[in-house]
Amino acid sequence: MITTNRVFEAVILCGGEGRRMGGVDKGWLMLDDLPLWQHAWRQLQGQTLPPQRIVLSANRHLERYAASGLAVIADLRPQRLGPMAGIEAALTHTCADWLLVVPCDVPKLPLDLADRLLRGVGEAKAAYALTAERSHPACCVLARALLPALTASLDNGQARLWQWLDQQAAVAVTFPDDAAFDNLNTPQALQAAQTR
Template identity: 30%
Template sequence: MTAYGGDVFDAVILAGGRAERLGGVDKPGLEVGGTPMVGNVAAAAREAGRVVIVGPARAIPGAVFVREDPPGAGPVPALRAGLAEVTAPWVVLLAGDLPFLAPSHLSTLLAHTGAGRGAVAVDGEGREQWLLGVWEAAGLREALAAYEGRSLRGLLAPLVGRRVPLPRQAWFDCDTRDDLEEARNERAG
């Protein structure tokens, strides 16, 4: 896919997890460089037709907020809730704690989709980053309807057309206090 924009893709940002390794705080709401991480992710997806955030409502203009039932049920139910709001043929699935995600990272992923197959980012060690990918919405809906598991990997792996290496800034997330401190220091430096 070479051309993209609001009529081509919507974004679903999962931002309602338990953040157990951070003591249960509102992880996507933590600030890096004066901006909540989920705000940075939403800004990176600014070319999306719709930005759907699965998690508590926040001050992010233009975003649609939904919750999985029950809240905190996990990424598969959260994706199901977010996907219900998607109207575009492609969906960018993102974590809410990516402090350095940029529009160029999403452009790269979108350029690697086609023939109904998705594209998932891989980190420097070749591991898939399931909360940084692009999926055909219709195929994802079909897969979700037939899927009884709880793992994003189990759901998404059969839909992958391309694994796309992206720089560390794209997939770096803040799961621990050390990650958060590193991100804040990098942003300040």
Template identity: 40%
Template structure:
């Protein structure tokens, strides 16, 4: 069994925030506190320890009480840069990543992701969950920034990004992986809703039961 103590949680807050007008997305308010802090507090009970990946406002992030690590790659190189940073600082067997802009992710995320890893003997597990499509219908889609990574995949990720790779699925395809689907009765349909714009953030705050 994979214990929660074997997992380090990583909040990904290192993006440019381009679609939010360049603001630091992780510091935008949600339910009375910064998005990244909300995500951190939601993840902490599920794992042994947590850290944050951020590239600016480092003093503010450090005030959240968890270690803060800027990207080990330059120029805001995307989610894989966050994965690489997290794995480079991870001292446990597993790293669980969550983005700062999806503050309603499941409270049993770690438990179900590790169960999927064990069942499939996978070194990478990616989440999949319900989203409301542009046509208004509910669809289950991969959520690749919600990733459970075994620390043994670090060398391959280093080689992949050194060769210019930036796409998550192109890298994860190199490893035994599993998909952990969150679409059972009782799952929150807004669990993986994210706020790419200030308008989306405002809409997310108005949705009922978004923190359940």
């Protein structure tokens, strides 16, 4: 297998409003005795190509997240603008040339996520996961060089991640396992995923 020598950090997005979960902080919802964000953390720690550093993007319960020992980064903007605002804050704080982005509510992320995305990005500046069922724009890698474009988009009121990635000519990288990207963003999905 050809691997990449790109140096990267990773961010777990925990800063959403959790509207489909009744407005709760999804990162702290429990799945099999662990908070959702810790499932994502474990999957990142187990990557075949591990990140130099893992940080958390959060806008609530900052001290509780910080107790993990990970750096916690809040959005730079007072408005809740979704994942792009969390990515903007993470790109602002990263020291690496590349950032791997994952949401907190996808607990079974593939362990070759980083490697496949960073190999698949080629000469582009962004890549995201694609399965047979659909695209997964919040599972992506971005070059730090995209920060000005992302900030400009948010300044102009465009906060749809999939649309912005398309504008950046992001590469879709195919993954074979749809279930690895199961998104637990409703009470029903979370309940169905419980095994204990």
